[in-house]
Amino acid sequence: MIPDHSNKTLAELLDLSGRRAVVTGGAKGIGAQTARRLAEAGADVVIADLDLSAATATATDIASATGRTTVASFIDVGDTASIVAAADVAVSRLGGIDIWVNNAGIYPTTGPAIEATDEFIDRMLSINVRGSFAGAREAAKRMKSGVIINLASIAGLSATPGISAYVMSKHAVIGMTKVLSREFAPLDIRVVAVAPGPIDTPGVQDQLAPLKAAGVDVGAMLTKTPLGRGGVPDDIARAIVFLASDLAAWVNAETLVVDAGSLAR
Ligand SMILES: NC(=O)c1ccc[n+]([C@@H]2O[C@H](COP(=O)([O-])OP(=O)(O)OC[C@H]3O[C@@H](n4cnc5c(N)ncnc54)[C@H](O)[C@@H]3O)[C@@H](O)[C@H]2O)c1
Numbered sequence: 253m254i255p256d257h258s259n260k261t262l263a264e265l266l267d268l269s270g271r272r273a274v275v276t277g278g279a280k281g282i283g284a285q286t287a288r289r290l291a292e293a294g295a296d297v298v299i300a301d302l303d304l305s306a307a308t309a310t311a312t313d314i315a316s317a318t319g320r321t322t323v324a325s326f327i328d329v330g331d332t333a334s335i336v337a338a339a340d341v342a343v344s345r346l347g348g349i350d351i352w353v354n355n356a357g358i359y360p361t362t363g364p365a366i367e368a369t370d371e372f373i374d375r376m377l378s379i380n381v382r383g384s385f386a387g388a389r390e391a392a393k394r395m396k397s398g399v400i401i402n403l404a405s406i407a408g409l410s411a412t413p414g415i416s417a418y419v420m421s422k423h424a425v426i427g428m429t430k431v432l433s434r435e436f437a438p439l440d441i442r443v444v445a446v447a448p449g450p451i452d453t454p455g456v457q458d459q460l461a462p463l464k465a466a467g468v469d470v471g472a473m474l475t476k477t478p479l480g481r482g483g484v485p486d487d488i489a490r491a492i493v494f495l496a497s498d499l500a501a502w503v504n505a506e507t508l509v510v511d512a513g514s515l516a517r
Contacts, residue, residue, distance in 0.1 A: 253440070254397070254440055254442070254501050254502070255501070257498045257501050260498065262499075264498075265497060265498045265499045265501075266293060266493070266497050266498075266499060267293065267294050267497075268290060268293040268294040268295040268351070268493075268496065268497060269294030269295075270294070271290075271294070271295040271296075271350040271351055271398075271496075272295065272296050272297075272298075272342060272346040272347060272348050272349055272350050272351070273287070273290045273295040273296070273297045273298070273349075273350065273351035273352070273353065273496070274297070274298040274300055274338065274339065274342045274349055274351070274352050274353065274391065275287045275290070275297060275298070275299055275300065275353040275355055276300050276301070276327055276329055276335075276338070276353065276354055276355050276356040276383075276387055277300075277301055277302075277329075277355040277356030277357065278297070278298075278299035278300055278301055278307060278310065278353075278355065279299060279301035279302075279303050279306035279307040279309075279310050279324075280301075280303070280306055280310070280453065280454050280455075281451075281453030281454055281455055281456075281485055282355060282403065282448065282451060282453060282485045282488045282489065283299075283301070283353070283355040283356065284299070284310045284485070285485035285486050285488070285489040286353055286355060286485075286488070286489040286492045286493075287299050287310065287311075287314055287322070288313075288314050288317070288318070288489065289486070289489040289490060289492070289493045290351065290353075290492075290493060290496065291314050291315075291317075291318040291320040291322060292317075292318050293493055293496075293497065294320070295320065295350075295351060295496075296320050296321040296322070296323075296346045297311075297314065297320065297321075297322050297323070298322075298323045298324075298325050298338065298341055298342045298345070298346065299311045299314070299322060299323070299324050299325070300324075300325045300326070300327035300338040300341075300356075301324075301325075301326070301327060301356070302326070302327065302328050302356070304324060304325075304326045307324035307325070307326075308324040310324070311323060311324040321345075321346065323341060323342075323345045323346065325337075325338045325341040325342075326338070327356070329354075329356045329379055329383030329384070329386070329387060330375070330378045330379045330382075330383055332382075332386045332390075335383070335386045335387055335390050336390055339387075339390040339391060339393075339394055342394070343394055348394065348395070348396065349391050349394045349395050349398065350395065350397070350398040350399070351398055351399055351401070351496045352387060352388065352391035352395075352398070352399075352400045352401070353400075353401045353403070353492060353496075354383070354384040354387045354388060354400065354401065354402045354403060354425075355403045356379070356383060357379065357380045357383075357384075357403055357421075358375075358376065358379050358380065358455075359415070359418045359455065359456075359459055360372075360376070360417075360418075360459070361414060361415055361459065362376075362414060362415055362416045362417040362418065363414060364414070365413075365416045368416065368417060372417060373417050373420075376417040376418060376420075376421050377417070377420070377421055377424070380418070380421035380422065380424075380425065381421050381424045381425065381428070384402050384403075384425055384428060385428055385432075387400075388400045388402070388428070388432050388436075388443065392432075392436050392439060392441055395439070395441055396440070397439070397440030397441060398440070398441050398442075399441065399442045399443070399444065399495065399496055399500075400432070400436070400441060400442070400443045400444075401444055401445065401446065401492055401495050401496060402425050402428065402429050402443070402444070402445040402446075403425070403445070403446060403448070403488075404422050404425045404426050404429070404445040404446065404447040404507050405418070405422040405425075405447055405448060406447050406448070406449050406509060406511050406514065406515045407419045407422045408421075408422030408423045408424075408425055408426045408447055408507070409423075409426070409447055409507070409509065409515060410515060422447075425445060426445055426447070426507050429443050429444060429445040429505060429506075429507060430505050433504045433505035434505070437504065442500075442501075442503065442504045443504065443505065444495050444500070444503055444504065444505065444506055444507070444508065445506070445507040445508070446488060446491050446492055446495065446507070446508050446510055447507050447508065447509045447510065447511070448483065448487075448488045448510050448511060449477065449483055449509075449510065449511025449512060449514045449515065450473070450474050450482065450483060450511075450514075451482075451483040451484060451485055451487065451488060452474055452482055452483065452484060452485075453485060456474070460473070460474075477511070477512035477513070477514050478512055478513040478514060478516070479512040479513065481512075483510075483511070483512065487510060487512075488510055491508055491510045495508065
């Protein structure tokens, strides 16, 4: 049973010392900043990514900035065997898993749904949906208690034409968060999600490059929010640290929208 933490100070509630975290897609963007903030809060972190050399550079940076143990590991969340291998790295190098962040994801533009191929849909769903499901499953098998945090998106709560595969994948992530939260609660594992609005990351810049080349003011697209500035990876990393910490001990199944209020209508 997840204990009542009323007698702890705020600093104690936020302290992740002794926790072992895995961040998939942790080499860049939201994942890298999440790994950094988790380590700052005291966690040891496996930074698992398709790009092992970028993961190694990020792990080295975070270790020197925070003094925490960081481990770079290869993972391709489209391939379950490599998810299993990365989970085993966390157990062998850090001694276990308390926090698993399903952050790795892709968002190529689908284009008109009427032209989308089965191969395109399969690829999107295998990485964004099956990859997160397998990550949650393999983490839960190895946790004594803990929290699994899924990266959803405001695309999982809305319906933007042209990115139908991504929209479907993130709706699925939100459903998965709810059902796994019910299945894993008896194991003392919370399952929650974050739904970011547009965040300036290497992946978003890649996606917007064709628009930029066509003369669209991409900067304005990213920065026009009710709070008057665009989102940065740390806006999401701070929300993830909250959800990972005992501050959120009674938060379960929820998807926390972090978008400066853009989705509100
Ligand atoms: N940036 C945004 O605006 C935004 C908004 C909503 C949700 N999200 C979600 O947040 C997550 C991170 O987004 P980001 O913008 O930081 O991405 P990014 O593309 O900038 O970085 C993604 C990282 O994941 C790695 N990666 C890609 N495919 C992988 C795979 N198959 N296996 C393992 N690692 C892989 C990449 O090497 C990279 O290090 C994604 O799930 C994305 O859908 C992002």
